[in-house]
Amino acid sequence: MPTDTLPNPEKSPARSSGELIRLEQVTKRFGDNTVLDHLDFSVDAGKHVTLIGPSGSGKTTILRLLMTLLKPDEGTITVDGQKLFPATEKERREVRKQIGMVFQQFNLFPNMSVLRNITEAPVTVLGMPKDEAVERARGLLDMVGLADKCDARPAQLSGGQQQRVAIARALAMRPKVLLLDEVTSALDPELVAGVLDLLRDIARSTDITMLCVTHEMNFARDISDQVLMFDSGRVIEAGAPEKIFSEPEHDRTREFLSAVL
Amino acid sequence: MTWDWSAVSDFLPHFWDGLLVTLQILVLGSLVSFGVGLVWALLMRVPSRWVTWPVGAVTEFVRNTPLLVQLFFLFYVLPEWDITFSALTTGVVAIGLHYSTYTMQVYRAGIEGVPVGQWEAATALNLPVRRTWTAVILPQAIRRVTPALGNYVISMLKDTPLLMAITVLEMLGEARLFSQQNFQFTEPLTVIGVAFIVISYLASLALRALERRLAH
Numbered sequence A: 001m002p003t004d005t006l007p008n009p010e011k012s013p014a015r016s017s018g019e020l021i022r023l024e025q026v027t028k029r030f031g032d033n034t035v036l037d038h039l040d041f042s043v044d045a046g047k048h049v050t051l052i053g054p055s056g057s058g059k060t061t062i063l064r065l066l067m068t069l070l071k072p073d074e075g076t077i078t079v080d081g082q083k084l085f086p087a088t089e090k091e092r093r094e095v096r097k098q099i100g101m102v103f104q105q106f107n108l109f110p111n112m113s114v115l116r117n118i119t120e121a122p123v124t125v126l127g128m129p130k131d132e133a134v135e136r137a138r139g140l141l142d143m144v145g146l147a148d149k150c151d152a153r154p155a156q157l158s159g160g161q162q163q164r165v166a167i168a169r170a171l172a173m174r175p176k177v178l179l180l181d182e183v184t185s186a187l188d189p190e191l192v193a194g195v196l197d198l199l200r201d202i203a204r205s206t207d208i209t210m211l212c213v214t215h216e217m218n219f220a221r222d223i224s225d226q227v228l229m230f231d232s233g234r235v236i237e238a239g240a241p242e243k244i245f246s247e248p249e250h251d252r253t254r255e256f257l258s259a260v261l
Numbered sequence B: 001m002t003w004d005w006s007a008v009s010d011f012l013p014h015f016w017d018g019l020l021v022t023l024q025i026l027v028l029g030s031l032v033s034f035g036v037g038l039v040w041a042l043l044m045r046v047p048s049r050w051v052t053w054p055v056g057a058v059t060e061f062v063r064n065t066p067l068l069v070q071l072f073f074l075f076y077v078l079p080e081w082d083i084t085f086s087a088l089t090t091g092v093v094a095i096g097l098h099y100s101t102y103t104m105q106v107y108r109a110g111i112e113g114v115p116v117g118q119w120e121a122a123t124a125l126n127l128p129v130r131r132t133w134t135a136v137i138l139p140q141a142i143r144r145v146t147p148a149l150g151n152y153v154i155s156m157l158k159d160t161p162l163l164m165a166i167t168v169l170e171m172l173g174e175a176r177l178f179s180q181q182n183f184q185f186t187e188p189l190t191v192i193g194v195a196f197i198v199i200s201y202l203a204s205l206a207l208r209a210l211e212r213r214l215a216h
Helices: A059-066 A089-096 A114-124 A130-143 A159-171 A189-205 A217-223 A241-246 A251-260 B005-043 B049-063 B067-081 B087-112 B116-124 B129-166 B171-182 B186-215
Strands: A019-030 A033-044 A048-052 A074-079 A082-085 A099-102 A177-181 A209-213 A226-231 A234-239
Touching (some): A033 A074, A033 A209, A048 A059, A130 A159, A234 A241, A234 A251, B005 B049, B005 B171, B049 B087, B067 B087, B129 B186
Parallel strands (some): A099 A177
């Protein structure tokens, strides 16, 4: 794998000293439904954190708040020392440069070729010269095993291939944080392994911070430094994957794991 | 009633003039309606009532009053305020504006039909708002609505004779003039009737070909 195409943000003192993402007293309501209830949690730089829990427990909401697709009703969110909420849209744009997201439904741009899906944001947002963006995009496509699909349209690819392009597209922005929102849930079963293997490689070979919502418990066990068990908008248990998966302390965690494993 | 082929050949030079004017109205009117309709549709998405309310009111008004009244208004009333255009320009503006209030609804449906995930991906990639519209949302929305826009072009074709009322000599105007001068009504009216069918048929063929291309 060509490692020069992978995001490799320079290690700054802030990173090595730990905390990259911090949520303080974050509350999010949808109507009468309180999805997150005064949630506090933080993620250290370079860590791979998996959020597990029953659906509706607020895992995806956290990723969407970090991507600024949602606004919290209360609380503050900080990324790398910069405020994401509360902040002006201009400040948020700056912070957002450090965050990439891969979606359940891929969300590739169907009107663009695979290559342009990947080069669009580096060129228009980061101001990267087109030649350089194309070269890097080709490198990333090579890494995800789709070097021959540069000129294809997303609709011509399988779901697994589309998701691998979406991962390449997110990495092309060299984010410090990668948010993975149930990235294999919409895939046919035989395509899941390819995507998960790719993510394992990325987790192993880069220092990118990952926040991952998944129902693939084996994958979570493999890549995670920390697993957070959510229930009703709160973290009810947190710890190393070995501990959470083999000796969960909380009854709800045990129930949940026995249901999904 | 007898059919006189010599009347047809006498009418033909006038017919070509009229055809040219009809096609001009159709092409220019369509371009106005596509452009202005898109502007209306985008203005209606500005998150401020100070924009959406007046735009909504104006476009409702234009859509719900007859094109003929609008033609008369622009042609006879505007000159009283010293705003004068040629009859053809006035006609193109009126028919284009009138149809823009329909195309705006087509665009709106197209824009709303773009999946929310496309907006989210654009945000996740930090694309600026303008770029999100021009590179992601509008290309998908317009592709979706091209067939519907094409149908309005065919509709507009059938409204072009209304411009006769403000002295534009399009096909019907030429036919009427010829008839009144020669007391021969059957031939010129039949010729332009056939011409309307042929133009709409060709337009619908072109539209279907375009739809097929866009489907891939």
